[in-house]
Amino acid sequence: MNSTRPGTLYADHIATLQQRTTAALERGGFDHLVVPSGTLHYQVFDDRDYPYAVNPQFKAWLPMTDAPGSWLVFTPGMKPKLVFLQPHDYWHVVPAEPSGYWVGHFDIVVIREPDEAKRHLPGNAARCAILGEAQSALGQYGAYTPNNPDAVVSYLEYQRAFKTPYEIAMMREATRIGVRAHRAAERLFRAGSSEFGIHLAYCQAAGQDANDLPYTNIVALNEHAAVLHYMRRDRLPPRPICSFLIDAGASFGGYACDITRTYSAQADDFQSLIDAMDAAQLKMCAQVRAGFDYKQLHLDAHLAIATILKDFGLIHVSPEVAVETGVSSAFFPHGVGHGIGLQVHEVGGFMASDAGGVIEKPKGHPYLRLTRVLEPGMVVTIEPGLYFIDMLLDELKDRGLGPSVDWDRVAQFKPYGGIRIEDDVVCTDGDPENLTREGFSAV
Template sequence: MSLFKQHIDHLIDQTTRALEATGYDGLWIYSGHPENNFLDDMAPPHSINPHFKWWVPVPHVTSSVLHFKPGQQPIVYLHQPADFWHKVVDNSQDKWARYFDVRVVGHYRELPDFTAEDNHAWIGADELQPLAEKDTNPEILLHHLHFARIQKTDYEIHCIGQANELALKGHAAAKQAFYDGLSEFEINMAYLQACQQGQNQMPYGNIVALNENPAVLHYQYQSHQRIAKDQLKSFLIDAGADYNGYAADITRTYAFQPGRFAEMILLMDEKQQLLCQQAVAGADYVALHDQAHLYISEVLKEFGVLTCDPETALESGLSQTFFPHGLGHYLGLQVHDVAGHVSDEKGTPNPPPARHPFLRLTDQLRERAVITVEPGVYFIPMLLEQIKGHDAVNWEVVDEFLPYGGIRIEDNLVIQQGQSENLSR
């Protein structure tokens, strides 16, 4: 039996359970469609409904609908319009289609009457909403389906692994481009070329940051200006790739010259790998996040940035100045995948603790979940200004590291018992 067939059987089982638990007889899932910008005839790149691509591995499809009723073969109304403006790819004969009743739709009028089916739910963005509000994206059903998405099938793990393989090719090319002295824009082009994917295929906007720019956590610009090699200091790249709608999300940091910043990267890498080793089934991710703060505080103490002990830095909140984001998140059909703040299929809230408000994952780690582990240490002027004059900070050393921006190292892990699988190494 193929991995994809096993995956579809799993979705049929999980969706049947979710419908039974929530009292629905069936489900419509809409892929979504692009909508034009204001006062324009051009639309931004379309992001497909993740619930649709959970079933149908065609990430670019639009205006299509999946119909599921327990005990019946799932139907896919696959939109393939007659169009001389754009190339229309026939996906109805792809291998995935053998597990569905695929009905090619050339126009919206050929779609079924969604209201003719009794007691159905509708999942999709508001580009199309044919059912009553109470049956459109009902939270009680979404909680069940989102919770089911935490633990991945072998097919999903394969797809995320393939996305990692593509992304690692990009990372190798970007690293070489950095040492060749290229600009942020040119480094990003080298990354895309190596991945053989366009920017709009990336699961998120690539973060390509030189010198002080890694201090901006989601740095969104790519300068065309090359920096003279005698002025180049650091390079952080946070970039992934897509495979059948599944994402990779990898971060690496480099120093242009040997020295203390390069040594700090090596020590941060050691700490990150220790965290990866502890990320196993049953581990408390909030506790792991606290451990990350201790490790990062140890790094800062080792390099003379902090004068207090790591425990004091954590308990006082000082470490959050240098590590303000969460340790990681679920990964899958979405980069920040769903159900990170719940503890069961009913959606029982499990919010992040007040001391770590940006933590995206708060549950105990479950076998076959895929997560990121991405500790960082940053020298962010805005946050440093808030603790200006703190007597546990060596401000001369802070000034030494400010031009480098910061360090983040991120891997993608498949959670297992005893020892998890690192897809990014």
């Protein structure tokens, strides 16, 4: 397992960002990149702030995720500048002074009021590519309003698919935290806890509150696992507890991990089904290789899952017929995965080139989030699923495909909800690196 610390890799990372940004600015005809970190703003008809989320274009440059009202400026040939808002405030905790391995790579200016930033931004806003939300504009007249030029954004988002060694190291650290929390969640499940109790144990073990996590935890017992984005979290456990699906990640310096595991309460047929899915998922992870089309990986996953359905007596038709007729999609209705990095669903998944354009999804597979050919440096999730969802199964009957399914066998598995297993995998010049499996092996 590669244990290189992010700090030793940061200089090369920032150099790569400067090269990419210089090319993006040339493409768009701009002289400067200006990136607001984002702002705190009130919820509608209220005096409470929405939870703050840093601009991903900002945290790509530095591992600072709690810096509302700050700005990053890059002019080709010059040292990047951080305009850091550290207000005088006794109502709230003030963001800490910038520190750590990365600060020497920036000219840092500390301001006390948001509008002070104007003095430290490039003089002609029209020559700036300003990437952010509209509410980040400064002052009464909206100076430095984000323009998000397509040419610049497209170039940067396409290139973001290729992670630097620093970024992969950050994601490995996020995985280490996430695995620790997953282990704690499994222990609470085995002890008979509720979904809410498991969620709290997860946050405690990760050392991250709900707003710190990269996405809302999915903690599903029994049939709740058939709701793909189940987030209700019952306060009392069901009786009996049959199964547990947890899809939960962790953050580190602005980077995310995304991990899903499924467990049976007993050594039963459902556990055998989990084991079969786990074996198939590992084979899918092994397909993460340079030059392989991710669309084909998704289609191969459907055939593998249809084979499991056949092997476990859930369908009467051949795996090939199940895929062709859409029977497999009733049991596996989402994509096999997505890019991951600064965002859980990383941008640029459909882009044909750094100038834009779209690589279409395979016909009949509307929920796939990545259609590019894999290349070294890409990090993707592999998350096949097999679920027992009433709505989708009823649709099979409505389409005249009911005879394809053994409904008595399906009824035996419906109380368990479903299965999803998800790893984060790095595409390299050779064998893929499975960050998630490495993380579980290390604890």
